[in-house]
Amino acid sequence: MSLSNAILRGVTGAFVLNSGLSKRGMPTEAAQGLQGFAATGVPAVNQMNPDTFGKFVAYSEIGIGATLLTPVVPRRIAGAALGVFSAGLLAMYFRNPEMTESDGIRPSQEGMSLAKDAFMAAIAGALVVDNS
Template sequence: MSLSTTLLRGISGAYFLQSGIGKLKMPTEAATGLQQFAATGVPQVTKLDPDTFGKVVSYSEIGVGASLLAPVVSNRLAGLALGAINAGFLSIYFRNDQMTRKDGIRPSEAGTGLSKDLFIAAIAAALIAAPKASKK
């Protein structure tokens, strides 16, 4: 694995792993708030009860983080996992008018926190497009 790929996977993997672990014991009230926010981009999440939603988010982030940190997982597969979870985050960003300026792309003050997901999309694309490691 190249140094650049290791950095892309290590930093983003640690970020997602820490984020998912931090949500493991999320109180129902916090899960409800997160679910309502997520529903602005992915309305189907309202079909879950808040505690189940919180667990799904937590386990998903832990799984993505672990796949990025595990060297036995290919770059392409890790990038696809990262891209899949990131698609949900980006849908929240782009479907919520409060997150972007009038142009619908640049982040508003409220959207600055979610705009990091544009960088995560680039990381996912780089991992998917990365050449396969040569066997020596």
Template sequence: MRLSNAILRGVSGAYLLQSGLGKKDAPVEVYEHLQGMAATGIPQFKEWDAKAFGQFLWISEAAIGGLLLTPFVSKRLAGIALTAFSAGMLTMYFNNDEMTQEDGIRPSQEGTPLSKDAWLTAIGLALVLQSKK
């Protein structure tokens, strides 16, 4: 594994693993809030039970973080998983007017935490493109 690849995978993997595990034992009210935000990007999440959504979210984040941190998982698979997850997160960012400034692209103060998914998408795409060599 190239050092540049290890850095991309290590930073994003550790971030997602920590984020997912941090949500593992969250109260249902936190899951309800996260579910409401997620439903702005993916409306089908409104139909889920809040606890089931929370479990899905933390397991997804932790699993993708684990994929990225596991060296024998291919760059392509890890990149596709990261790109899909972060693109889903960006749908919340772009479909929620409070997250962006008037131009619909630059983050507002409320959108700054979610705008970080742009760099996760970029890392995912870089991993996929590196695997084409």
């Protein structure tokens, strides 16, 4: 693994893993709020039980973070996992009019927390296409 890949995977993996760990055991009300927001980007999540959805999100983030942090996982697989994850987050960003300015691209104040997920999409792309 190259140093640049280790940096991309290490920092991003630690961030995503921590996010997933913090969501374990989230209360039903918190899971419902997260689910409602997630449904703006991926409407099918509304069909899940809120507690099941909360566990799904937590353990998905833990799995993606661990995948990025595990050196024996090929960078393309780790990048693809991160790419799918960041695509879901960006879908919420672009499909929620409150997240963007009137042009539908630039983030509003409310959208800043999701707009940064474009960096994860870029990191995923770098991991998938790098030839080192």
